[in-house]
Amino acid sequence: MSRRASELTSPPAFARRPSALDSPTSVSRRQSGASSRRPSIDPSRLVPMDKAHHIGGSDDFNVVFVGAGNIMFGSDEGPWNHSFRFEHKLGPRLKVVALIDPAVERATTVLQKKCETFVRSAYENTRVFKTLEDFVRNMSKRDMPRAIIVGSPPMFRGTIQPGRDIESQIMKHFPGVAMFIEKPAATGPASELPEAFQVAKAINESGTICSVGYMLRYLRAVQMMKQIINENNLTVMATIARYACAYEAIAKPDWWDKSKSAGPIIEQGTHFCDLSRYFGGEVDMSTVNAHSLEWDENAGHLSKMSVDETAIPPENRIPRVTAATWKYDSGAVGSFTHLVALQGHDYSCELEVYADGYQLKLVNPYVQPVLYIRKPGSDIEEMHRFPDDDPFFSEISVLIDNIEDIEEDPETAQILSSFEDACKTYELTWAIRLATERNRKIKKDAEASTTAA
Secondary structure, three states: OOOHHHHHOOOOOOOOOOOOOOOOOHHHHHHOOOOOOOOOOOOHHHOOOOHHHOOOOOEEEEEEOOOOOHHHHHHOOOOOOHHHHHHHHHHHEEEEEEEOOHHHHHHHHHHHHHHOOOOHHHOOOEEEEEHHHHHHHHHHHHHHHOOOEEOOOOOOOOOOOOOOOOHHHHHHHOOOOOOEOOOOOOOOEEEEEHHHHHHHHHHHHHHEEEEOOOHHHHOOOHHHHHHHOOOOOOOOEEEEEEEEEHHHHHHHHHHHEEEHOEEEEHOOOOHHHHHHHHHHOEEEEEEEEEEEOOOHHHHHHHOOOOOOOOOOOHHHOOOOOEEEEEEEEEOEEEEEEEEEEOOOOOEEEEEEEEEEOOEEEEEEEOOOOOOEEOOOOOOOHHHEEOOOOOOHHHHHHHHHHHHHHHOOOOOOOOOOOHHHHHHHHHHHHHHHHHHHHHHHHHHHHHHHHHOOO
């Protein structure tokens, strides 16, 4: 028999809550996102998924998946597949109590496929709902989730507006239940940025465990870079990021339309803006400047596009190159260049971090990361490879460890990307896009004045 939401909103017994041993300071630190846990992870603790044992225990671990698309269930286009990682982390404890997606047929199809495999026990009782509200109206007490995983498109989250406020709805109906939210925080207009920070504030004040899917922070190579910086007490001087995508393989029309995807910096380059912030610190937004190569300029012609760009209004077509610079609050300098330029399938991506005497260069982080390290006293670069690293598994593993870790064992790694942190990355990507549009307008206005004269 189903129960009303009002009967189900008390925090479950397993939710982390203040105890008699908690001081007011420790409770405040926990709710603000701070804790005794390390803000970085020993790279040796990030083990490949096939070397990890599923987490112990005999009780069911209920999960709700929001979104039945590629990010949740995988595709041939990339390594993402959250369900796969949950299955390996939780083993037979995993019970997906609901799959929420308006595309009911697609959701039903992916569940059928799962039930034909060895993970059938996780999905055989999963019910499909079009909305979170439908699930709330029809759930029973035994369906109470321990985590809700949001992999729906970003235009439906990160605001306080009805229908685009999934985080607020989760906290309303399921207080105390952990959330995992895909990146970016949202893809609405820049005017909605304050709403994203309002959501972040509500999450912090509620004490809700929340992780955002900036998985590159969980790379062993990235954590080795952090380890070098921390152990040598280094101050970062500069970050230099480059992201060149293979546009020929991008066949989704919405990706090429700024009005739908928000553009390649916000939708795709966000990972490298986030990594830049992870090493450089907070950005002085007033210093962000950027220029773009646009579709209608001579150098912006692309010969192997897989979509018909003429179907997209000219004002919504994406730039081919974006080059941005900024200052960090520390005084360090950051730069990022995003290119829609390569053909074939493989991307070309690099991040360099400089400090006194040190160059740390991360190459190919999405597929087979390689880290080049130059140290004081040597002109030779050390090379470190990281075969079989899976940051998607590591971020899910850390999330679940935090949910299970009721006593807050300091050996448990801290979640590396909070919602508030993700909003700051989102703010930077919007600042870059707006800077390119300002400079493009200045150029066009100058050209118009010259023509008129």
